[in-house]
Every structure is written in C-alpha cells, then in structure tokens.
Amino acid sequence: MTTTTNNNILDSILSQVPSGSSFSDLRESSSNFLEKKGLPAIKEEEYKFTSITKKLENSISDFSFAKKSDLNSETVESHVFDAFEGDLLVFNNGSFEKDLSKISNHGYTLSLISDAKPELLGKIAKTEKDPFVALNNIAFEDGVYLKVPKNQKVEKPILLLFLNQSNEGQVIHSRILIEVEDNAAVTFLEDSVSLDDKTYFSNMVTEIKVGQNSQVHYNRLQNESKNTITVNNTETDIHRDAVFTSVLVSLSGDMVRNNLSLNLLDSGCEGNMYGLYLLNGKTHVDNHTNVDHTKPHAQSNELYKGVLADSSRGVFNGKIFVRQDAQKTNAFQQNNNILLSEDAIVNTKPQLEIWADDVKCSHGCTTGQLDEEALFYLRARGLGKEQARGMLLYAFTGEVMDHISDEAFQNHIVNIVQNRLGSNF
Template identity: 45%
Template sequence: MSVLVEKADLSLKYTGHYNEVKDLLFEGSSHVLNAQRNKAFQDFVMQGIPTRKNENYKYTNLQPQFLPEYKFIHQREEVEADLNEVFRCDVPQLDTHLTLLINGWYYQKNKEAELPEGVILGSLEELANNNPELIEKYYAKIAKTEEDPLVALNTAFAKDGYFLYIPKNVTIEKPLQLINLLQSDKDTYATQRNLIIVESGASLQLLLCNHTLDLNTYLSNSVTEIFVGENAHLDYYTLQNEHNKATSLNSVFIQQERDSTATTHTSSLHGGLIRNNLKFVLNGENAESNMYGMSFIDKKQHVDNFTQVIHAQPHCQSNQLYKNVLNDQSTGAFAGRIHVMRDAQKTNAFQRNNNLLLTDAATMQTKPQLIIDADDVKCSHGATVGQIDEEALFYLRARGIGENKARLMMMNAFAHEVVQEIKIEALRERIDDLVDKRLKGEVARCHECAYNCEC
C-alpha cells in the first residue's frame, strides 16, 4: 500500500468513527457544543490529520500517533479516585484549590472548592446544559476549526473538560490546581475541551498538571480557550510529566483586552511526543503577554512548541523565552510567529529560543518569524542551537570541580532563566528540584505518586 493511500485511510478511519458515534456525541450535550460539531467535522475532512506538508506541523510527524486502535471515551465513565492521595504535580508543599479530570472528563466527585462568590468551576458538559448563554458567548470563538485540523477534530468529538469563570474584580488568592490524569485498561484516545473566562479586573493563578497512571498508549487532544478581560491578570502554568507511550496534543488560545496581563509557563519534563500550540491575540491597547517554556528530553522523546502572537492593537508588549535541553536521540522543535498588524503602532515584541544539545544524535529545529505591517515598533527574535561551552567547562574543572558536576551546573544555569519566571514560590522551588533530578537522569519513576506508576 502506498504512503498516500495509508494517509488517506488514516483520515478516513477518524471520519468513519465520527459517523459511527455521531448520535452518541450529540446525546446529552448542549446545543452550544452540538452546533459546532458538523462544521468542525467537515473542516477536519478538508484538512485531514496534519502531515509534514502542513507548514505549521512540518517538524512533527503525527501520523504514527493516530495509527493505534484506541478506545474512545464518548460517555462519562464511573471512576474512583482519592483526592487526598492523588498525584499533585509532585509539589506536595503547594497550597491550592484542587480539581481532578480523568481521561478528559471532569471528575464528578471533586470536592467543592471554597472559592469567592460568583466564581464557577465545573464540568463543561454540565454547565453548557445548565448555563448555555454564558458558554455560547465564548465557545469556539477563538479556536478556529478551519485553521487547524487538531482543533477541528477536538471540536467534533468534544463532550467535556472544565469550565472556569472569574467574575469582575474578583481575585483568587490561592492558586487553582487542575490535575489531568490518563488512566485506562486499554490504549485510549482522550478529548478534552476547556473554557476560561477572566472578567475585567479579576486575577488568577492556574496550574495544570498532565500525568499518566499506567503504561498503556495514550493520545490526548486538548483545546483550551481563554478570555482575559480589561485590566485582568492571568498566570497559567503547565507541568507535563507523562510516560514515553503518551502523545499529548495541547492547543491553547488566549484573547486579551486592554491593560490586561497574561503569562504562560510550560514545563515539559517527560513525555513520548508533546505538541504545544499557543496562540495569543492582543485585542486591546496596553496588553502584555509573556510566554515561557522549557523542556528536558532524552531517549527518543519529541517536544514541539508552536507559538503565534497577533498584535492587533497599539501600545502592546509580548515576550517569549523558550529553552530546551536534549539528550540521547531526542528531537525538538520551536516555531514562533509574531504578527504586528497595521494599526498596532508602538508595539514591543521580543522572542528568543535557546537550545542545548548534550549528544551528537539529538536534533533541534527552530524557526522564529516576524511579520510586521506597522512602522513604529520594536521587535526582535533570535535562536541558538549548540552544545555545552567547552571553554566554560574547562574553567570550572580548572577550579577543582568534577566534569559531571560542572556539566550539571552549566545545564542548571541554562534552565534557571526560565525557572525564575515562576511566581508561585513553592512551585518554583519544586520545579528547580525536578529539573535538577531530570538533568541527573534520576526521574525514572514518578516521585511520590500515590499509584506507584512507572514514568
């Protein structure tokens, strides 16, 4: 069978599955979610599973990830979990409001968090049925199915995830912590759809942790839409720590209004294949966006970060800093695109990607891009790919420091520039510790995991 026929059959496999379970997808779902399904399905049919010919996916081959015969979870399953013992991002000292999701579904037995009046945190499926007018105003407004086949496939299959609403001028003092667990008796395909609304003047710190509890093969396709109102503030942290048989596809879309600040920080510590899509739209004057990311990969792991920043209004600022440490035969990619539109005068936009290769077999692809349609801006971008500076290593060894320790010191210093941007102190300290262990090669098992799972 030719490669072209195999690719066509692979896309047909998922379109065929959609047609088989279509009634099940519509059953029990709000008209808000159902109204998007057929268009999303048609958009997926037009695009198919992305190949390297798709410019946005040229550094990541997703075809093998979609080949296995997965179990699909289109209805809520009865699952038991102990919220007092469940894996907590490996940050035991972190004081948070804790919420659990399993295989893309909001856990029905989550303890009700003591949140400020008016804050809503719950199942997207349930809230779309009970409060459709609020969901409908935002759902599928910035995650465009015609622009990305993964978004189209997610929207077609979407049933549940989490919904978070922070009312005007409300500050949540304690961080929210959302645990995304994958656990099944079979190889599983998980779809998760999330929606976050931070109204004007509100403030929030949110930590998401992605983790696997067994050694089955997983493919997770998650889409999150985030709306940050005027003068609102959002810190959005993601900790990715899954095993080598897990594929994690994450698409996050953030729209900001005037005078708002939104910061994302993505730490990829473990995973077979990770693809992070991140799109910011600065839709109001004086908005500020900050994007930080780091990955530490080995063996044949692959991490691909794809970012887009659209400066649509004047007097806005964006900053991007992504760093990667690659060992063994691991591969990485970074593609960052900044688009300053014609009316976005007085824009400041900066982007940097630095990569450290520890072996000759490790490879990194990087492609920073600037599209500038305005004339009064300050923009810069740059990327480096290299190995440990031998002169600096010699300098340390000349002062009595052993080679292994000297290398570790240099790698930690390389990563620290990103780690220090974590504002939650307990999380920053724990990430520092996890990075140190990761660089030493000591993270063969998940630390303090209640289920004693293999990573």
C-alpha cells in the first residue's frame, strides 16, 4: 500500500495528464503499477541509501510540470561547450526546441515520439523495472525519437543539451528513444544545465536499441545546481556483435540517482560502463548499474570511481547477472573511492550472480584516502600541498575520463575537473 506522501505526489502528477492523450496504454499500465507499488519507501532495498521520495516531500512545494523557459539562441550558445562540432538538440524543461536546435540529419532521422509512435517505447525500459520509469511513462508530454538507419555512420557527435529551470512548476519529465540499426555507429553527448539555483525535480528516461554489429558511445555530464533532484533511468538492448559504451561524470546536484542497465542479448556483444563522481558540500549521488548476460561469448567492463569531500555521499550498487546459457562470458566490475573528509560517506556494493560454469568474472571495491607516501614524494620535489594533492586526484580520476569518445567534450570535462581539484573543491 502506498504512503500518504506517495499518494499526494502521485495524485498531483496524475491530475495534470490530459484524458485521451497519446500513449494511453502505457500511461494506464504505469498508473496501475504505481497505485500498487508507489514511489520507493525508505525501507525499500533498492533505495535504502537514497531517500528520493522523502527528499521530494521536503524539497518540492509545487509538483506542477515546469513550463518552458524563455530561451533564445544567445542563451543556448552560452551553454554549449567550446570547440563543439556536431548536431545540437536543445530541450527546454524537457520539451524539444526544434527552432533552437541545429540539425543536419546527416546519417540519422529525428522526430517526436508522438509523430513516429515506434513500438519500442516502453519495451526497453520496462515499467516494473523502477517506479520512476512508471512515473515518467505517465507524465512525459512527448519525447524525441532518433533513428540511425542500417549501414550508416554518423560522423559528428550529437549533443543533447537539457536546459532546466523551475518555472510555474518544479517537475520536469524528459524522454528519449534511440534506435541504432545494424552496422551503424553514432556518438552522443549529453549535458544538463541549471539556468538558476531554484529547486526542481528532473525525472528522465532514455531507451536505446543497439543493432547488430553497431557501435554507440554515450557520454554524459551531470553538473546542475546544488538544489537539483534528479533521477535518470537509461536502459539499453545490445544485440549480436554490437558495442555500447557509457561514460557518466557526476559533479553536482542535491540528490542524484542514476540507473543504468545493459541487456546483452546475443553472442559477441560488449557493454562498457565508466563513471566518475566528484562530490563536495552535501551532494548525494547514487549509481545503480545492472548488466545482464543472456548469451555466450559476450563481455562487459565496468569501472566507477569517486572522490568525496565535505559531507557528500556516494552510493554504488553494481549487479552483474550471468544466465545459464551465457557460457564463455567475460565480465569485470570495479568501484574505487577516495574520501577527503571524515564526514564524507560512500556505500558500495558490487554484486555477481552467476548461473553458468564456464566464465571469467571479477568484481571488487576499494575505499581509502590519498596515498601519504605519494603526497610526500611530490612535495619533496617542490610541489605545494594543494598542487600535489590535485595531481594525485587527477591521476586517479583520469582513467575514467580517458574513455570519453569525443575529444572536445573530454577537454571540456577535464578542464572542469582540474579546476575543481585545483581549488580544493
């Protein structure tokens, strides 16, 4: 049975969905699910370290959907990182802004989900996987459907720029659906920006299908205001001989929950997940990952690293499932953390569930402080304390940033990280 808080939030969301709107079947099934399941309670295992529902109750006073902000091309350009070359898709409080975007359509097609109505919607990110997927199913107004046809290589990256702001409401629901057909390749960059410091709740769902022998790189930067509450659900279906690589860098926010799932559906496919969380203040970031090996001769690689200062908190929960038919699986998972303050906390839980008997799988985690001997070595050679510390921390974080596939985006993130490390957070 749902709590009073759950009911208040859900009633407010449901009251804003117009009757007879698009995606009625998906909305109805999701409504039924949430009426029984509700939003995550404190005692729920998957959310026991991240009380999103309580945070929403305490921080959001208006659960109305945020209206579009007054944007112009100058505002958009000011939030595009330097040296970017590629197509730009602009989202204004979750709504696609075609007139402010720059779209070449070289190698792909783009439409609103309501216009294309692909059957994939809600089939990759299933309602029962997470209550916030169901909430997005009910509440999102529309979304973008991006398709890369067979044998196409999109030469330049596609930047998804989300400009968010509390505006006559504090709730934003974004929806992205990506279909990459066989023998294709594409790189996505995602950047979420807060236009001011006002509190809002962003609930986003991204569904990605990676066709046979295709390659998809998805690079994401989270650097919103200190008052942002965010839930991201990204779900991928990866087919035979395909490669999907995710790089996620989380730098700011109030409470952030990232759910990333890779479904390895055939032989020869590969899933890579790299994450960095560099936290200070009271920022709370929770990364929940899931890799499902269902067929033989597939591999996955996962490396998440965290640096936590002040009273920040990090959570890592990584699950790898190896099904009985998934012989010859090769799976690696590692989570490493450095705590720079006695008040910083990290909860880490790498997990393996293996039903096959001919596999190579490993997982592990470490949590500690900076190496005092290495720090002494650098200081003995003329470096100041902060410079030496920054150098060691950058060496620790660089292993993740090296996997960012676009050079300009990588340089942008590296500059932000270096400035943070050099300024003692």
